[in-house]
Amino acid sequence: EAGVAQSPRYKIIEKRQSVAFWCNPISGHATLYWYQQILGQGPKLLIQFQNNGVVDDSQLPKDRFSAERLKGVDSTLKIQPAKLEDSAVYLCASSIRTGGVFFGQGTRLTVV
Template identity: 90%
Template structure:
Protein backbone atom coordinates (compact mmCIF):
# COMPACT_ATOMS: atom_id res chain seq x y z
CA UNK A 1 0.00 0.00 0.00
CA UNK A 2 1.45 3.38 -0.99
CA UNK A 3 1.98 5.86 1.82
CA UNK A 4 1.21 9.54 2.06
CA UNK A 5 3.00 11.44 -0.70
CA UNK A 6 4.20 15.03 -0.34
CA UNK A 7 5.97 17.41 -2.65
CA UNK A 8 8.24 19.18 -2.87
CA UNK A 9 10.53 17.65 -0.23
CA UNK A 10 12.51 20.88 0.17
CA UNK A 11 11.78 24.51 -0.60
CA UNK A 12 13.82 27.64 -0.03
CA UNK A 13 12.17 31.03 -0.52
CA UNK A 14 12.69 34.62 0.55
CA UNK A 15 10.38 36.32 3.03
CA UNK A 16 7.24 37.82 1.53
CA UNK A 17 7.23 35.24 -1.28
CA UNK A 18 4.47 32.67 -1.72
CA UNK A 19 4.78 28.90 -1.52
CA UNK A 20 2.50 25.89 -1.96
CA UNK A 21 2.78 22.32 -0.75
CA UNK A 22 0.97 19.31 -2.12
CA UNK A 23 -0.22 16.16 -0.37
CA UNK A 24 -1.73 12.94 -1.71
CA UNK A 25 -3.14 10.83 1.13
CA UNK A 26 -3.42 7.06 1.32
CA UNK A 27 -6.18 5.85 -0.99
CA UNK A 28 -9.53 5.71 0.74
CA UNK A 29 -8.53 7.84 3.74
CA UNK A 30 -11.28 10.38 4.31
CA UNK A 31 -9.44 12.46 6.90
CA UNK A 32 -6.43 14.60 6.01
CA UNK A 33 -4.29 16.72 8.33
CA UNK A 34 -1.62 19.37 7.86
CA UNK A 35 0.89 19.86 10.68
CA UNK A 36 3.71 22.35 11.18
CA UNK A 37 6.85 21.05 12.94
CA UNK A 38 9.31 23.76 13.93
CA UNK A 39 12.85 22.58 14.68
CA UNK A 40 13.06 21.20 18.22
CA UNK A 41 9.30 20.95 18.66
CA UNK A 42 6.59 18.41 18.08
CA UNK A 43 4.11 18.70 15.21
CA UNK A 44 1.30 21.24 15.63
CA UNK A 45 -2.01 20.74 13.84
CA UNK A 46 -2.83 23.48 11.33
CA UNK A 47 -5.94 22.11 9.67
CA UNK A 48 -8.00 18.91 9.49
CA UNK A 49 -10.28 17.90 6.61
CA UNK A 50 -13.01 15.27 6.60
CA UNK A 51 -13.46 14.48 2.90
CA UNK A 52 -13.47 17.96 1.35
CA UNK A 53 -14.85 19.77 4.41
CA UNK A 54 -12.84 21.53 7.13
CA UNK A 55 -13.46 20.15 10.63
CA UNK A 56 -10.72 22.03 12.52
CA UNK A 57 -8.77 25.07 11.36
CA UNK A 58 -8.65 26.90 14.67
CA UNK A 59 -4.82 26.88 14.75
CA UNK A 60 -4.33 27.97 11.12
CA UNK A 61 -2.98 31.55 10.78
CA UNK A 62 -5.64 32.50 8.28
CA UNK A 63 -4.13 35.87 7.42
CA UNK A 64 -1.36 34.11 5.49
CA UNK A 65 -2.11 30.38 5.40
CA UNK A 66 -4.78 28.67 3.32
CA UNK A 67 -5.55 25.07 2.48
CA UNK A 68 -7.96 23.27 0.23
CA UNK A 69 -9.05 19.74 -0.56
CA UNK A 70 -11.40 20.31 -3.46
CA UNK A 71 -12.23 16.75 -4.55
CA UNK A 72 -11.80 15.12 -1.16
CA UNK A 73 -8.54 13.45 -2.17
CA UNK A 74 -5.32 15.45 -2.50
CA UNK A 75 -4.73 18.75 -0.78
CA UNK A 76 -2.62 21.90 -1.07
CA UNK A 77 -1.37 24.18 1.69
CA UNK A 78 -0.35 27.71 0.73
CA UNK A 79 1.55 30.42 2.56
CA UNK A 80 1.26 33.98 1.23
CA UNK A 81 3.32 35.95 2.13
CA UNK A 82 5.90 33.87 3.99
CA UNK A 83 7.66 35.09 7.14
CA UNK A 84 10.94 33.97 8.65
CA UNK A 85 9.10 32.18 11.47
CA UNK A 86 7.33 29.95 8.92
CA UNK A 87 10.56 27.99 8.46
CA UNK A 88 9.58 24.46 9.49
CA UNK A 89 8.72 21.00 8.22
CA UNK A 90 5.14 20.78 6.96
CA UNK A 91 3.73 17.31 7.50
CA UNK A 92 0.65 15.86 5.89
CA UNK A 93 -1.13 12.91 7.47
CA UNK A 94 -4.20 10.88 6.63
CA UNK A 95 -6.40 8.45 8.50
CA UNK A 96 -9.17 5.97 7.96
CA UNK A 97 -9.99 5.55 11.62
CA UNK A 98 -9.76 8.64 13.81
CA UNK A 99 -6.98 7.35 16.05
CA UNK A 100 -4.45 6.09 13.50
CA UNK A 101 -2.73 8.79 11.49
CA UNK A 102 -0.20 7.98 8.79
CA UNK A 103 2.32 10.73 8.12
CA UNK A 104 4.09 11.67 4.92
CA UNK A 105 7.81 12.52 4.80
CA UNK A 106 7.14 16.25 5.03
CA UNK A 107 8.26 19.35 3.15
CA UNK A 108 11.15 21.26 4.71
CA UNK A 109 10.60 25.00 4.16
CA UNK A 110 13.38 27.52 4.69
CA UNK A 111 12.44 31.20 4.57
CA UNK A 112 15.41 33.56 4.13
Protein backbone atom coordinates (compact mmCIF):
# COMPACT_ATOMS: atom_id res chain seq x y z
CA GLU A 1 0.00 0.00 0.00
CA ALA A 2 1.41 3.37 -1.01
CA GLY A 3 1.83 5.92 1.76
CA VAL A 4 1.01 9.60 1.90
CA ALA A 5 2.95 11.43 -0.81
CA GLN A 6 4.13 15.01 -0.42
CA SER A 7 6.10 17.36 -2.61
CA PRO A 8 8.42 19.11 -2.63
CA ARG A 9 10.61 17.69 0.20
CA TYR A 10 12.47 20.96 0.68
CA LYS A 11 11.77 24.57 -0.23
CA ILE A 12 13.67 27.78 0.43
CA ILE A 13 11.98 31.10 -0.30
CA GLU A 14 12.40 34.73 0.63
CA LYS A 15 9.94 36.41 2.97
CA ARG A 16 6.90 37.87 1.26
CA GLN A 17 7.10 35.28 -1.52
CA SER A 18 4.41 32.65 -2.02
CA VAL A 19 4.76 28.88 -1.84
CA ALA A 20 2.55 25.84 -2.37
CA PHE A 21 2.76 22.29 -1.09
CA TRP A 22 1.04 19.26 -2.56
CA CYS A 23 -0.27 16.13 -0.88
CA ASN A 24 -1.72 12.87 -2.16
CA PRO A 25 -3.27 10.81 0.66
CA ILE A 26 -3.51 7.05 0.97
CA SER A 27 -6.12 5.71 -1.41
CA GLY A 28 -9.55 5.52 0.17
CA HIS A 29 -8.72 7.77 3.12
CA ALA A 30 -11.52 10.28 3.43
CA THR A 31 -9.84 12.48 6.03
CA LEU A 32 -6.83 14.62 5.19
CA TYR A 33 -4.85 16.83 7.56
CA TRP A 34 -2.17 19.48 7.27
CA TYR A 35 0.09 19.92 10.29
CA GLN A 36 2.80 22.48 10.96
CA GLN A 37 5.82 21.32 12.96
CA ILE A 38 8.16 24.04 14.14
CA LEU A 39 11.63 22.89 15.16
CA GLY A 40 11.62 21.41 18.65
CA GLN A 41 7.83 21.24 18.91
CA GLY A 42 5.11 18.73 18.29
CA PRO A 43 2.98 18.98 15.16
CA LYS A 44 0.12 21.46 15.26
CA LEU A 45 -3.04 20.93 13.23
CA LEU A 46 -3.64 23.62 10.63
CA ILE A 47 -6.62 22.20 8.78
CA GLN A 48 -8.63 18.98 8.54
CA PHE A 49 -10.71 17.90 5.56
CA GLN A 50 -13.40 15.25 5.41
CA ASN A 51 -13.66 14.37 1.73
CA ASN A 52 -13.58 17.84 0.16
CA GLY A 53 -15.19 19.69 3.06
CA VAL A 54 -13.36 21.51 5.86
CA VAL A 55 -13.91 19.99 9.32
CA ASP A 56 -11.56 22.20 11.32
CA ASP A 57 -9.46 25.19 10.28
CA SER A 58 -9.49 27.03 13.59
CA GLN A 59 -5.69 27.23 13.78
CA LEU A 60 -5.06 28.15 10.15
CA PRO A 61 -3.78 31.74 9.78
CA LYS A 62 -6.32 32.59 7.14
CA ASP A 63 -4.81 35.96 6.25
CA ARG A 64 -1.89 34.17 4.63
CA PHE A 65 -2.58 30.43 4.54
CA SER A 66 -5.10 28.68 2.34
CA ALA A 67 -5.81 25.05 1.55
CA GLU A 68 -8.06 23.17 -0.79
CA ARG A 69 -8.94 19.59 -1.49
CA LEU A 70 -10.61 19.38 -4.84
CA LYS A 71 -12.51 16.19 -5.67
CA GLY A 72 -11.81 14.86 -2.16
CA VAL A 73 -8.40 13.40 -3.00
CA ASP A 74 -5.27 15.55 -3.48
CA SER A 75 -4.75 18.69 -1.46
CA THR A 76 -2.71 21.87 -1.78
CA LEU A 77 -1.58 24.16 1.02
CA LYS A 78 -0.51 27.67 0.07
CA ILE A 79 1.24 30.44 1.97
CA GLN A 80 1.07 33.98 0.58
CA PRO A 81 2.97 36.03 1.63
CA ALA A 82 5.42 33.99 3.69
CA LYS A 83 6.93 35.24 6.94
CA LEU A 84 10.12 34.17 8.68
CA GLU A 85 8.09 32.45 11.39
CA ASP A 86 6.52 30.16 8.79
CA SER A 87 9.79 28.22 8.62
CA ALA A 88 8.76 24.73 9.65
CA VAL A 89 8.03 21.23 8.39
CA TYR A 90 4.57 20.91 6.86
CA LEU A 91 3.17 17.44 7.30
CA CYS A 92 0.25 15.99 5.41
CA ALA A 93 -1.60 13.03 6.88
CA SER A 94 -4.66 10.93 6.12
CA SER A 95 -6.90 8.53 7.98
CA ILE A 96 -10.01 6.41 7.89
CA ARG A 97 -12.17 6.56 11.00
CA THR A 98 -10.30 4.97 13.94
CA GLY A 99 -7.59 3.29 11.90
CA GLY A 100 -4.88 5.68 12.95
CA VAL A 101 -3.45 8.71 11.20
CA PHE A 102 -0.69 8.16 8.65
CA PHE A 103 1.83 10.86 7.81
CA GLY A 104 3.83 11.78 4.76
CA GLN A 105 7.53 12.65 4.95
CA GLY A 106 6.82 16.34 5.10
CA THR A 107 8.01 19.47 3.33
CA ARG A 108 10.72 21.45 5.08
CA LEU A 109 10.16 25.16 4.39
CA THR A 110 12.86 27.71 5.10
CA VAL A 111 11.93 31.37 4.80
CA VAL A 112 14.92 33.71 4.58
